[in-house]
Amino acid sequence: MYDLVVEGRIVGLERIFEAQIGIEDGVIKKIKKQGLEGENKITVKNGLIFPGFIDPHVHLREDSSHKWDYKEDFETGSKAAAHGGVTTVIDMPNNFLPSVTEERILEKIKLAKKSAVDVLFHGGVVKEYFNEIKKMAGHVVGYKVYLSETTGGLTIDKNDLEVAVSKLSETNLPSVFHTDETRQTLEELIGISNKLKIHVAHVSRSSSIDTLNTKVTYEVTPHHIMFDENNLKKNKFLTVNPTIGTKSDRLAILNALKAGKVFFLATDHAPHTIEDKENGAMGVPGLDIYGNIVSWLIGSLRLDPTYVAKLTSYNAAKLFNLKGRGEIKEGFIANISILKFEPEKVDSTNHFTKCGWSPYDGMTFPGKLIYTIYKDQVFLN
Structure with a gap:
């Protein structure tokens, strides 16, 4: 029984x-x-x-300062995840207090114990704390490297990338890159992919899909799947980073999904209050509707459910070495x-x-x- x-x-x-x-x-x-x-x-x-969905790119906002708890916290964000069918999330490091040291990661792990689902973490990478990269390795499943501007100010200069790659390669953990999506930047990442397990976050442009092809893994978000610049004209709250693209960009993403080239779906869940959005904050929530998006991929885009299982669970479990997750298996x-x-x-x-x-x-x-x-x-x- x-x-x-x-x-x-x-x-x-x-x-x-x-x-x-x-x-x-x-x-x-x-x-x-x-x-x-x-x-x-x-x-x-x-x-x-399905195997429990895994969202490897969320911003649950909470840290030991509690400055951004009014936007989201581990309890509400994890309940939103469960509501959308997401049983594991990986939280990004660009908090009010950026997660760039072992101490700050440990603080977040403690705070996340109240979560309704599993909350794991990416470590942040900045020049001032390169010496913390290896210290964080036992507490994170990967690292986030910002090569272009983002909330939280964690951008690193390309001149420091060689040192960062050297430090990151010592951990044997994957590194997720936030980029400007220029061909030059993406080709540079492809060029160092023999030294480091590289994954490109929230790809949003047709040119990026052409450049990356299947040379390194990448993710797409629900908002770049569902919206284009015509929607942005009607809804000022669709301000995100990277920005919503053209109709051609959106179609390129859909075609990449149909061709099985996208490695996984990631919401980039970035909650801001209505007041913050009216003041120009970048990002949209996405966890609560994850299951709806999955239904659209199958029911409207006509993707094979077996590929969708990889897109929403197995591939993330494989990349981030999440043992016991990603499949329905004894x-x-x-x-x-x-x-x-x-x-x-x-x-x-x-x-x-x-x-x-x-x-x-x-x-x-x-x-x-x-x-x-x-x-x-x-x-x-």
């Missing part, structure tokens, strides 16, 4: 199959065609059972996201993010997240 049995169409890495999942003590103990008994049972009809953590293909209209008054609005308000998606299973907890959305 298992604690929980989930049955329905399971999305694997190569195929979709009908089966039951037996969960005990937050672990997937058995996957079987039929015959499993559980104290509780979830039967999924007209839906798909012995793995019972992190599971369940979608139902039933239209849903976005209403941010039902969201958990603290910022109180969404650029997707009023949009209707072909499906919705109905259950998030996180270890031994079940969230009914």
Whole structure:
């Protein structure tokens, strides 16, 4: 007798199959065609059972200063993640107090213990604290390198990149690069990819997709998938970094997804209050609607669900070495996201993010997240 049995169409890495999942003590103990008994049972009809979604690019705002807690904190941000089916997030370092030292990373780890899902961390890289890179290695899953301007002022000069790469390569951890998306910068990163595991954040331009191709991994965001400059003219809150592109840029991203070239989906969840947005703050929230976006990728863009499972879970788990995550597999953590293909209209008054609005308000998606299973907890959305 298992604690929980989930049955329905399971999305694997190569195929979709009908089966039951037996969960005990937050672990997937058995996957079987039929015959499993559980104290509780979830039967999924007209839906798909995915490995728990992983969002490797979020800004949950909270640090020991608590200066930006009014935008978001670990509790509200992680609940927004669970609402969207995301069972693991990786928090970025550009806080009010930037996470560029071991001490600051440890402070955030302590604060994140109240989270509803797993919150992991990227370490920040700045010249003044290059000596902290190796010290952070045991507490982070990767590093974030800013080669162009961002919130928090963590930009490093290209003249210091060689030293940074040398320090980063000693950790054997991946490095995520925020770039200006110029061909020169991207080609420089491709050139050093033999020394360092490089991943390019929030790619938003057709020229970037052409340059990167499959030479290094890259991510795309929901807002660059769903919007272009015509939407920006109508909605002043769609100010983000990198900016929303042209219709051609958006189509290039969609074509890259169709071709299977995008490594993973990352929300770049960057919550700001309405007042902050009116004053020009860059960024939009995205965690609450993650499941809706996944339904759009399958229901509207017609992506193969097995590729979507890689895009939303497996590839991030592989890049950041997140053991026990990324697949529905015996012995793995019972992190599971369940979608139902039933239209849903976005209403941010039902969201958990603290910022109180969404650029997707009023949009209707072909499906919705109905259950998030996180270890031994079940969230009914």
